Every structure is written in C-alpha cells, then in structure tokens.
Amino acid sequence: MVGGVHTSAVTMTENYIGQSIELNLFWTRIIKEHFIFMQANLMPKDVSYIQQAEDFKRLFEDFLYRTIRMANGFISSEVLLSGELLTDKTLLAEQKTVGLTGITIGIPITLEESHLALGTLPVHVISPELTAGISALNEQIISSARSVADFMGKVYEDVIHCRLYSTMLPSIYDHQRGETLNYITLLQRLQNHPMPDPYSNIAETEKFWNNNMMVHAEAVRQLLDFSERAMIKKANDFALRFNQLVRKFTSDTKPTVSLKQITSESRHATVAIRDFKATSTDMLLACQLKGVMSALLADHLLREANYYLRIISRSSTGV
Ligand SMILES: [Fe+2]
Ligand SMILES: [Fe+2]
Secondary structure, three states: OOOOOOOHHHHHHHHHHHHHHHHHHHHHHHHHHHHHHHHHHEOOOOHHHHHHHHHHHHHHHHHHHHHHHHHOOOOOHHHHOOOOOOOOOHHHHHHHHHHHHOOOOOHHHHHHHHHHHHOOOOOOOOOHHHHHHHHHHHHHHHHHHHHHHHHHHHHHHHHHOOOOOEOOOHHHHHHHHHHHHHHHHHHHHHHHOOOOOOOOOHHHHHHHHHHHHHHHHHHHHHHEOOOOHHHHHHHHHHHHHHHHHHHOOOOOOOOOOOHHHHHHHHHHHHHHHHHHHHHHHHHHHOOOOOEOOOHHHHHHHHHHHHHHHHHHHHHHOOO
C-alpha cells in the first residue's frame, strides 16, 4: 500500500508498479547470476562467449540497479521477508566468488538493495512518469531477455555438439533458458493486462517450479565431490521426491490427488529443499563441503526456492 490512497485507478496502477518491481528485482538478479556461472565455466580461449556473458551480466545488473532506484515503498513485506531478493548469505557468497574467480560482481548494488528492507532509500510516489518509466523498463527487459534465451540456447547446442567446452553441465544451460522464458511470460502478462496476476494458473506454476526443484537437486547431486556421500544421498532423495510431484501433472498419469493436495505436498517438499540449500550455502561459505559448486550458486538456488515458496504459499491461502 502506498500513500494511503484507495481509489481503484490508483490500486490498479499501484498493483502494476508493485508487481513489475517485485518481479524484476527477483529475476534480473537471477539472470545476471546465470552469466556469472557461465563465465566461471568457460575456457579462456572462448573470448567471444565470455564477452557476451560479460555484456549480458552488466546489462541485467543495470536493469537491477534501475529497478532498485524505483523500488522503495512498492515492495510488499511478504516479498521483502521471503528471502527471494537477498538472503543473509548473498553478500558473503558474492565476496567469496569475486575472491576465488576474479569475476566482477556489482557488490555495491547488493549493498544498496539491502537498504530497501531498511527503508533508507527515498520513497517514490505514483506518477504518470513513474508508470511510463516502469513500462519502458519492462519492454527493454523483455527484449533483452529474448536475446538471453537465444544465447543460452546457442551455448547449450554448441556444448552438446562439442563445438564449445564448458565445465558447467549442459542441462543447466537449458534450465537457465527455461527460467528466462518463464520470466518473459510473466512480464508480458503484466504488460498486457490491466489488473494482472502473473501467477493465476496454479497448476502451471507448480509444474514449472516442481520441475525446477527436481533439476536443482539433480544438479547439486552431480556437482558435489563423490566423497560427500551423505549430501549426495540427500540431493538424490530430493530429486526423486520432486520427480514424483512432477509426474502428478503429466497427462498420461491419471490424477489420483487433487490440485490442493499436490500444492500442499509441493509446499512441504519445497520447505525441505529450501533448508537443504540454506545448509549447503552455509557449508560452502565455511569451506565444509567439497565439490565444484560455488556458495553463490547455492544461494541462487536458495533464493529460487524462497520465491517458489512465496508463490505457492500465496496459492494455498487462496490469495
Ligand atoms: Fe537460476
Ligand atoms: Fe534454477
């Protein structure tokens, strides 16, 4: 709620601005991190891929910064407290990644974003200029995200056809492309509808994110050192648990449970994997977990789980 005004016209605009800002704060950080992970896993000789990854990282970092500058006063406490924008580990994970890889990360942006929660940035009021600025930014992001999806698709194809070597698992590029496309879909919904609810299709949301949680578990299982048997087993158990949930939405399987029940099971499973990801991030930060996974990647997966948990909790309470 902004400024204590309750007319329906203001509510509609406020809703559009708030939804846009919340969506962009979450996703622009996620997209720019996909390029940090790409940069960390390409070979030094592949300069044009590395440069494109650097350009996309900076572009989405700029989108994130511009969104932060407009965001204060428009973010719901639900989103601020969800841990989807930043966790208490994000800054440390970024610092550690910079130290270990030498990759440039916009840490001042993270510090500025952390002030959103404290309310020390100037609060904006709704104006036609602000609404037009948000709309223009959304359009720019949609266009750039399409280029990101194309590039991710090209990298995936080049890796699987052995034209490019990467130490990142090929399916992760495909997964990141899928996340980019989902972001485009949600942002387009906001642009096209006057009173949007980008998550109105609960089954679609759960199908997409349960699959993502499964892929995260499969990725973590593959990125851990083979001596980490207990953590590998946990990751594998999560992969199987989410695979069961994913299968409940496939058309060739007769629905034996209601959507409400799947939502409840998905929520419980996501709380559990969220805790596993938080523990993994802490262990990586403390150098207590061996593997080829950075603390920033673990924190990234943690934020994606927090985002899904917020959406799914929202649907299970009928909001
Ligand atoms: Fe991601
Ligand atoms: Fe993901």
